[in-house]
Amino acid sequence: MPGDRPLAGLRVLDLAQVYAGPTCSRILSDLGAEVIKVEGIHRVDIVRNFVIYDNKTQDDYFNRAHYFLLRNAGKKSITLDFQDPRAPELVKRLVPHVDIVTESFTPRVLAQHGIAYDSLREIKPDIVMISLSGYGQTGPWRDYTAYGMALEPASGISSFTGYRGGDPLRTGISFTDPYSGMVGAGAVLAALAYRRRTGKGQYIDLSEQEAAIPVGGYALMDRVLNGRDPERTGNRSPWFAPQGCYPCRGDDDWLVLTIRDDAEWRAFCDAVAHPEWAEDERFADVPGRHAHHDQLDELIASWTREYDHVEAMHLLQGAGVLAAAVLNPKEVLLDPHLRERGYFDMIEDRGGVRPTARQLGARFSAFDTSTTAPAPKLGEHNREVLQGLLGLSDEEMAELAEGKVIGDTPEFAVPIQVMQAFVQWPLQSFLQMGCVRAVEPDYRQQLGLD
Amino acid sequence: MAEAALDGLRVVDLSQGIAGPYAGKLLAGCGADVIKVEPPQGDYARRLGPFPGDEPHHDKGGLFVHLNGGKKSVTLDIETESGRAVLRKLLAGADALIESHPPGHLSSLGLGYDDLKAGLPGLVYCSVTPFGQTGPYADFQGNSLACLALSGLMYVTGDPDKEPLATGGEAADYFGGVTAWIAVLAALEHRAKTNDGQHVDVAVLDSLGTADEYNTAMYASLGAIRKRFHSRHHFPAYPSEIYPCRDGHIVVVFGANGFPLPMAILLEQIELENNPMFQNHWIRFIQWQQFEEILRPYLLEHDWRDILTRAQELRMPFGRVMTPSTLLDDEHLSEREFFVEVEQPDVGEVRIAGPVFKMSETPLRQGPAPTLGEHTHDILLDLGYDADDTRILRERGVT
Numbered sequence A: 001m002p003g004d005r006p007l008a009g010l011r012v013l014d015l016a017q018v019y020a021g022p023t024c025s026r027i028l029s030d031l032g033a034e035v036i037k038v039e040g041i042h043r044v045d046i047v048r049n050f051v052i053y054d055n056k057t058q059d060d061y062f063n064r065a066h067y068f069l070l071r072n073a074g075k076k077s078i079t080l081d082f083q084d085p086r087a088p089e090l091v092k093r094l095v096p097h098v099d100i101v102t103e104s105f106t107p108r109v110l111a112q113h114g115i116a117y118d119s120l121r122e123i124k125p126d127i128v129m130i131s132l133s134g135y136g137q138t139g140p141w142r143d144y145t146a147y148g149m150a151l152e153p154a155s156g157i158s159s160f161t162g163y164r165g166g167d168p169l170r171t172g173i174s175f176t177d178p179y180s181g182m183v184g185a186g187a188v189l190a191a192l193a194y195r196r197r198t199g200k201g202q203y204i205d206l207s208e209q210e211a212a213i214p215v216g217g218y219a220l221m222d223r224v225l226n227g228r229d230p231e232r233t234g235n236r237s238p239w240f241a242p243q244g245c246y247p248c249r250g251d252d253d254w255l256v257l258t259i260r261d262d263a264e265w266r267a268f269c270d271a272v273a274h275p276e277w278a279e280d281e282r283f284a285d286v287p288g289r290h291a292h293h294d295q296l297d298e299l300i301a302s303w304t305r306e307y308d309h310v311e312a313m314h315l316l317q318g319a320g321v322l323a324a325a326v327l328n329p330k331e332v333l334l335d336p337h338l339r340e341r342g343y344f345d346m347i348e349d350r351g352g353v354r355p356t357a358r359q360l361g362a363r364f365s366a367f368d369t370s371t372t373a374p375a376p377k378l379g380e381h382n383r384e385v386l387q388g389l390l391g392l393s394d395e396e397m398a399e400l401a402e403g404k405v406i407g408d409t410p411e412f413a414v415p416i417q418v419m420q421a422f423v424q425w426p427l428q429s430f431l432q433m434g435c436v437r438a439v440e441p442d443y444r445q446q447l448g449l450d
Numbered sequence B: 001m002a003e004a005a006l007d008g009l010r011v012v013d014l015s016q017g018i019a020g021p022y023a024g025k026l027l028a029g030c031g032a033d034v035i036k037v038e039p040p041q042g043d044y045a046r047r048l049g050p051f052p053g054d055e056p057h058h059d060k061g062g063l064f065v066h067l068n069g070g071k072k073s074v075t076l077d078i079e080t081e082s083g084r085a086v087l088r089k090l091l092a093g094a095d096a097l098i099e100s101h102p103p104g105h106l107s108s109l110g111l112g113y114d115d116l117k118a119g120l121p122g123l124v125y126c127s128v129t130p131f132g133q134t135g136p137y138a139d140f141q142g143n144s145l146a147c148l149a150l151s152g153l154m155y156v157t158g159d160p161d162k163e164p165l166a167t168g169g170e171a172a173d174y175f176g177g178v179t180a181w182i183a184v185l186a187a188l189e190h191r192a193k194t195n196d197g198q199h200v201d202v203a204v205l206d207s208l209g210t211a212d213e214y215n216t217a218m219y220a221s222l223g224a225i226r227k228r229f230h231s232r233h234h235f236p237a238y239p240s241e242i243y244p245c246r247d248g249h250i251v252v253v254f255g256a257n258g259f260p261l262p263m264a265i266l267l268e269q270i271e272l273e274n275n276p277m278f279q280n281h282w283i284r285f286i287q288w289q290q291f292e293e294i295l296r297p298y299l300l301e302h303d304w305r306d307i308l309t310r311a312q313e314l315r316m317p318f319g320r321v322m323t324p325s326t327l328l329d330d331e332h333l334s335e336r337e338f339f340v341e342v343e344q345p346d347v348g349e350v351r352i353a354g355p356v357f358k359m360s361e362t363p364l365r366q367g368p369a370p371t372l373g374e375h376t377h378d379i380l381l382d383l384g385y386d387a388d389d390t391r392i393l394r395e396r397g398v399t
Helices: A020-030 A066-072 A086-097 A108-112 A117-123 A148-154 A176-198 A208-226 A262-271 A275-279 A286-291 A293-304 A309-318 A329-334 A336-341 A382-387 A394-402 A416-423 A427-433 B019-029 B062-068 B081-092 B144-151 B171-194 B204-211 B215-222 B261-266 B270-274 B281-286 B288-300 B304-313 B324-328 B331-335 B376-382 B387-395
Strands: A011-014 A034-039 A076-079 A100-103 A128-133 A202-207 A243-247 A254-258 A322-326 A344-348 A353-357 A362-364 A436-439 B010-013 B033-038 B072-075 B096-099 B124-129 B198-203 B224-226 B240-245 B248-253 B339-344 B348-353
Touching: A011 A020, A011 A086, A020 A034, A020 A066, A020 A100, A020 A128, A020 A176, A066 A353, A066 B215, A076 A382, A086 A117, A100 A176, A117 A128, A128 A176, A148 A176, A148 A208, A148 B240, A148 B248, A176 A202, A176 A208, A176 B171, A176 B204, A202 A208, A208 B062, A208 B171, A208 B324, A208 B348, A243 A293, A254 A309, A254 B144, A262 A275, A262 A309, A286 A293, A309 A322, A322 B144, A329 A336, A329 B215, A329 B224, A336 B204, A353 B215, A362 B171, A362 B204, A382 A394, A427 A436, A427 B224, A427 B281, B010 B019, B010 B081, B019 B033, B019 B062, B019 B096, B019 B124, B019 B171, B033 B081, B062 B348, B072 B376, B096 B171, B124 B171, B144 B171, B144 B204, B171 B198, B171 B204, B198 B204, B215 B224, B240 B288, B248 B288, B248 B304, B261 B270, B261 B304, B281 B288, B376 B387
Parallel strands: A011 A034, A011 A100, A034 A076, A100 A128, A128 A202, B010 B033, B010 B096, B033 B072, B096 B124, B124 B198
Antiparallel strands: A243 A254, A254 A322, A344 A353, A362 B198, A436 B224, B240 B248, B339 B348
């Protein structure tokens, strides 16, 4: 019988936008906290524009973004537009009702509005506040704007990511955003443990660049101990050989494998019915397999090409060999292991079930952390929060709506048709360019969503 | 010493490699007393280097030092009954256990969660493995590469005409480590309310769910199977990638308002403001090769600092492509005192990555990593063993 979630009874005021900050607050939400997300109608969270359900951009498309769902499922939404001085005043009135404040602006923004930590602490001394920013609250780069796409290279990770002899490359997502968002959630939990013991709140300055630097631990230490910077080695390992990504049957299907020792090498050769490879002296030990990696890659590919990538994974794992299929996003959605583990919660939202990847990859025996609710519509909880918590009257709400401090529709600087063209994705062009592999109109049936 | 967030907390870290040990390192940074329990031959990460002068030594491995700073080390062969008896005593005084054995192995030794919970009802028992304790792949062999492959992240990373590319540095394991750290802290909050411990099952693969930015969303909402395309980002955000510049590389990210005007100003061709590729992001995305004929020559004629400074003045979030050398030498990180020096036994003064966030009241702690078994003797004495016992345990290879 699952118990209460551990942060039940705590309330978060979430001023964060886009990816890193909202990941931090969504984890707190999944752990039971009530998270109130704040957006301005002149400045809605930009990810309300990405991956609109069914690519239909009429009506209130900004309430139908799958990207927004992933980062904000289970939260409440209020609008407070900071262009108006009443907005920061309302934030200050909300602070006594909350335990935690999360924000992800560059450092000068909250100070400008008089709601930086020092001001909030005066209102509620035991508040826990976290700022997630690109480069932190101090130092010469503190005011630099930053997206995750720049922070992965800025944290050094791209210096050891890339094909052999090629340029540094990014991961195909905003890699440091989810990572530093998770680090932020842990930092808040540590601060809550301290508050529980001592009654004291505190402020957390998280630089997303710094949070991700330790991912390069091996390369950093090689620089510190030996003065070397990393080379890019594709998918090869500094330790094990062979290791790589090999083509399988099918247009663009691949298998990764790592052979960690001589016993695994022999097991691999037996599994692929090439015992003569195990007899080849060039490949007899790790240094030999490193030295002849190119030849090994050709031999291994000659075998993998004949197999389906998932079939090859099962065949090799059955022989104790570390191998995994490179799944494409559709295959990830259908993978039996991920399904059984609850990797996706199936969330009913805006006319259909939406698979929603969980943001905390831990399964607890004593409580559940599955997604509780769809993402909120813009301003959906204005009444509940501003009237319920602050006791604003209907007249005051009407005045705020009149002044565009609150609302449920974004105010765009461009005509709505321009916005709709911006958020509608030209899938056929994507297909021609090759940045998508296929477009399948019957995807909902294939996923069993209808 | 300043107070720490987790003062008074004791963690037994029975894990090896990267993911579990990084969780333990973060707990130690927050002030927990983390006792690393290693087999007598040591955590296998001690053998992974990099070693000073490339000479292997179990106390000098850089990756091990990076992942185990601030912990204590006890050697213990838990495959023996005497070793298990010591571990049980250690756990009796611990709040949390982190372990990374293949699923079922500790149960086979009588050390599974179900074996321990009756005697230790408050224990938080956190297992960290590549694929978790349940599901069809639970018994598969795994590592960071396999998790990146199965999560779909690898399929969208790299060039379209080449093989999918893994993010370097065993990156997935760090996701798993951070997840396990969060999980232990969350379970301790639960315990503070209920007095109950529990078992937490952390899979490195599951921990990548948070990195599913829009890959599965593109299929689940549009029916489009995304494929790697020069590691390009979600499509309206083009360009958001690394390009060569005169003295190295630069990340070009235009941000919310970079087109049309700020980018035209940066490129010193103000008339580009009216170019369709600057006016319409879909035209730019589809005609990207033409766009890059404009962008690349400018970058190749300028140094990273010049480009970065000007772009940031125009409020475009360009970034620098850092290497370990430039990180260690960086003026910004230096002013924030990110890297810290520790006196590492047998190695000397080394600079290590420091606090990954700054807490105003309870700053994170950093320390050297323990030598193999450095604290075995003292901790055995603490547990009530006498000097003869510790000698016998050592002679019999238990410690």
